[in-house]
Structures are given as structure tokens and as C-alpha cells.
Amino acid sequence: MQITTSSSRAATGRAAATFGARRLRETLAQRGEAHVIVATGASQFELLEALLGETGIAWENVTFFHLDEYVGLPVTHPASFRKYLWERFHSKLPTPARAFHYVAGDRNPAEECARLGGLITQHPIDICFAGIGENAHLAFNDPPADFDTEAPYLVVNLDEACRRQQLGEGWFDSLEAVPRQAISMSIRQILKSHCLIITAPDERKARAVKDSVEGPVTNMVPSSILQQHPDTHLFLDPASASLLGKK
Helix, strand or coil: CEEEECCCHHHHHHHHHHHHHHHHHHHHHHHCCEEEEECCCHHHHHHHHHHHCCCCCCHHHEEEEECEEECCCCCCCCCCHHHHHHHHCHHHCCCCCCEEECCCCCCCHHHHHHHHHHHHCCCCCCEEEECCCCCCCECCECCCCCCCCCCCEEEEECCHHHHHHHHHCCCCCCHHHCCCEEEEECHHHHHCCCEEEEECCCHHHHHHHHHHHHCCCECCEHHHHHHHCCCEEEEECCCCCCCCCCC
16 A cells, blocks of 8 residues: 655645546556546545646546445435535536446435446446545445445445534534435445545544554454555545554
């Protein structure tokens, strides 16, 4: 795992975007197309904005997938990840993407998992942009995460720490309003990505970062599995890196 610590939250997003854009250009030059996962949440704000500013990327040859969505949430809800990605990234691409495969949380969950699973198996992922949750989740794989299932997408239960994070970030008005389930890309599917670019700024992520980087690999710290991926790049700011190397 390669760790880059930048001077600020904004600089962290820019560094991750610069690195990701370089990998994306290389992939497009080699194969003429690329398959990319993009994530949502507060950790991705600066990354996505900076990625839009990168030049020399043939977006029309890029197919996108996204990680997760709440079960039962319509696209019009302020917390919808589909809404987030459309407003902050998809609609602002300089040229239209080849395809953008959203997770539709308001469809039948089992059918949606099967639909997305069929699509992503046809598009091996080159680059995955993601974050780490306060409870060290990857996508919505909360502890204890399923490290074994090969299903590309699954329905997961959200633990209270995860739901409180969504409340704390301002996506919902109350804890009761935060959904208790989501459709999430699985751990094994995430690890199939050729390159993982993980952005995790802010002090509230410091413990999860430390446990993920320096602790044992365990499904009680889902993002600790990143230690086993050969091409993981973790982008931090001073606050999120503050516990590294400390007991």
C-alpha cells in the first residue's frame, strides 16, 4: 500500500485526482477504453471536482459504475448517491461517458444486484475511486464485512456507526431517517479492481485509517483488506494520518 499525505483536505483530493487521471490516461492509451468505479460521500467532494478539471481524458471511452445506494431511496432524495454523482460529476463531464451504471436503490434489491452483477462482470474494473468510513467500511460493507462472497453486489445492513456518520455529514435530518439497508458492491468485487485509489481525509477517519493500515486484516475492520491488494494508493491529510505510527 502506498500512502500519500498532502497538506490539506483539498490538496488530498487534488493529489488523488492527479494520480487517478494519469492512470486513466495510461489505460485509455493502452486499450482504448477504461472501466472506472466512482464513490460518493464527503471524502470524495474535492477528488471529483479536481478530476473534472483534468485534461486529455477521453471520457467518451469510459464506462462508470458506482459503489452503493440506500435501499428504498428515490433519486430525488437529497441523500441519494445517484443524485450526488449526477450533480457533482456525471452531468459536468466535458464529454458524455460511454455509460454510467447507477445503483437504483428504489428497485427490487435482488433484481438490481443481479442486473448490476451481470454488467460489471463484462467490464473488468481498471480503477476504483473510494473512501474509508469512520467505522472502516468499504462501500457499505460495515463490520463484520463479508470477505468471502463472490457476488458483485449484495444487500447489506447498515450498523449504527455508519448511520450516524451519514447523519453527521448532514445527509439526513435524524438517525431514524437514515435507511437501515443498502445495495453495496462487495469486498471481493472491489478487490478485483486493478488499481484502488482511496481518499480518506479528516480527523474523524484517523482511527479507521490507523487500524486499516497498521492493524491485522480482519472483517471487523473491513478496509484492512486493502493491505492485501497489490496496487492500493491511500491519500490522506495530516488529520487523518495523525495516528499512524502511534500506539
